[in-house]
Structure formats: C-alpha cells, structure tokens
Amino acid sequence: MLVGLFFIFGLMSSVLTIPPPDGVPPRIHPTFTAETSSRAINPLTNHGGPVMAAPAIYIIWYGTWTTSAKSIIQNFVTNLGATPFWAINKAYGVGAITFKKGIDDAAYSQGKNLTNPWTVVQNALNKALLPKDTNGIYLVLSSSDVAQPGFCTEFCGWHTYSGSYKYSWVGIPASGCNCFAQYTSPNGNSAVDAAVSVIAHELMETATDPLINAWYNSDGDENGDACAWNFVNSIYSSGYYYNLVVNGMKYYVQANYNLGSQTCTMS
Numbered sequence: 001m002l003v004g005l006f007f008i009f010g011l012m013s014s015v016l017t018i019p020p021p022d023g024v025p026p027r028i029h030p031t032f033t034a035e036t037s038s039r040a041i042n043p044l045t046n047h048g049g050p051v052m053a054a055p056a057i058y059i060i061w062y063g064t065w066t067t068s069a070k071s072i073i074q075n076f077v078t079n080l081g082a083t084p085f086w087a088i089n090k091a092y093g094v095g096a097i098t099f100k101k102g103i104d105d106a107a108y109s110q111g112k113n114l115t116n117p118w119t120v121v122q123n124a125l126n127k128a129l130l131p132k133d134t135n136g137i138y139l140v141l142s143s144s145d146v147a148q149p150g151f152c153t154e155f156c157g158w159h160t161y162s163g164s165y166k167y168s169w170v171g172i173p174a175s176g177c178n179c180f181a182q183y184t185s186p187n188g189n190s191a192v193d194a195a196v197s198v199i200a201h202e203l204m205e206t207a208t209d210p211l212i213n214a215w216y217n218s219d220g221d222e223n224g225d226a227c228a229w230n231f232v233n234s235i236y237s238s239g240y241y242y243n244l245v246v247n248g249m250k251y252y253v254q255a256n257y258n259l260g261s262q263t264c265t266m267s
C-alpha cells in the first residue's frame with residue numbers, strides 16, 4: 001500500500017516536473033528589426049507520428065480579457081484556415097484549421113500562478129463547457145496578470161498533449177517580459193499582438209506534431225521552432241511592423257517552415 005502510494009506520488013511529481021515538450025523561447029533582446037530567413041535550418045522530416053488533418057481550435061480565455069483584446073485573437077484564429085500562410089502546413093498533411101468555440105475562465109479557477117493549464121482544460125471538458133474533441137487544439141490563453149514558472153524567461157508559450165487531447169498555453173506578456181515582438185503594434189495592443197505570433201507558432205506545431213512524434217528535425221525543432229522570431233516579408237508602416245493581413249487586420253507573425261523551399265516563408 002505504502003509502496004503503491006509512493007509510486008503514485010512519484011509518478012505524479014515526475015509528470016508535473018517534466019518541462020513542456022515544446023515551447024517558444026523568449027526573445028531575450030528584441031531589436032525590433034525585421035529578421036531574414038538566412039539562418040541555416042536542418043530539414044524537417046516525418047518521424048511517423050500522426051498529424052491533424054482538420055484541427056479545431058477551442059479557446060479558454062483565462063483571467064481578465066477585454067472585448068477588444070479578444071477580438072484581435074478571435075479574428076486571427078477564425079480566418080487563419082483560409083490564409084496562404086496556414087496553407088504551408090498542407091505539405092505536412094494538415095488541412096484547414098477552424099475556430100470552434102471560446103469560453104471564459106474569468107474567475108482564475110487555478111489562481112494567478114498557472115502551473116498546470118491542463119487542469120483548466122480538463123475541468124472545461126468534464127463540465128461539458130467544451131466538447132471532448134480529439135481533433136481539437138485546446139488553447140489556454142492567460143491574461144498578463146497571470147504568471148507561470150518559466151514564462152518570459154524560458155518560453156512564451158508551449159504545446160503538448162494529455163492522452164488523445166492536444167493543448168497549448170500562451171501567456172499575454174506584461175511589461176518587462178521577453179515575449180514582446182515590438183512595442184508599437186498593428187492593432188494597438190503590443191502584448192496581445194505579440195501573443196498572436198506565439199499562438200500561430202503553437203498552432204502550426206500542434207497540427208504537424210500533435211504527439212511530439214511526427215514532424216521535427218535533427219535539432220528537435222518543429223516547424224515553428226525552425227522559424228521562431230523570424231518575421232519574413234515584414235513591412236514597416238505607421239511605427240510598427242506587420243507581415244500578414246488576415247480578414248483585413250494586420251499582424252506581425254513569425255514565419256513557418258516551408259517543406260518545399262526548406263526555408264521560412266509566409267505562404
């Protein structure tokens with residue numbers, strides 16, 4: 001009995017202390033200049049795991065969100081599937097991505113130090129606030145007053161899975177966090193605009209490597225990692241950079257790894 005309990009405890013603690021398998025590293029010293037795609041990238045190959053043919057996005061708005069902050073992200077995820085940018089993932093076997101549903105966790109159900117976002121997803125599934133969808137990507141987005149060990153210093157977001165459910169966490173950076181792309185941004189909210197690029201990174205990685213056993217390269221880099229902070233095709237206008245227009249709204253989004261050209265591209 002004691003051994004059994006000890007085993008369960010040991011298992012639980014090892015599960016909880018495993019770092020997220022894949023995260024967007026923070027940009028430690030942002031220069032706010034357009035980067036090029038010149039960095040050599042080892043080619044990505046499929047290691048045999050499944051990809052997501054028709055991923056569906058579910059958002060949990062964790063913490064305090066304004067309608068305008070939500071709308072920047074909502075427009076992006078709603079129309080992302082129709083963009084040439086998302087179509088880069090076709091070569092990986094991934095089809096259009098759709099946005100299905102968003103729910104609020106305005107009460108900070110797991111506190112303001114969000115150590116285990118899976119609990120947030122799990123509660124939403126158990127309470128049937130969101131459907132149990134094995135084609136789903138459950139995206140927990142926490143407002144800038146929510147911390148997480150490693151956020152801003154080790155990562156800006158990450159994706160992983162639990163059983164057959166895929167989920168991702170992305171934090172909205174607060175002042176001083178190393179996850180900003182620029183301080184003046186297309187939609188007048190540099191924190192949320194920065195998070196959109198991280199969301200794009202995590203979505204394309206989750207779709208092409210949902211169980212961390214499909215598409216990555218010899219460095220362990222997934223498509224998003226290969227192009228992290230690489231803002232290809234940047235245009236400077238009105239004090240900010242942008243490189244992608246989605247349903248009429250401008251965004252500054254890191255590129256994706258193009259299997260055909262073996263470089264980071266936006267289409």
Ligand SMILES: [Zn+2]
Nearest residue numbers: 023024224225
């Ligand atoms: Zn990544």
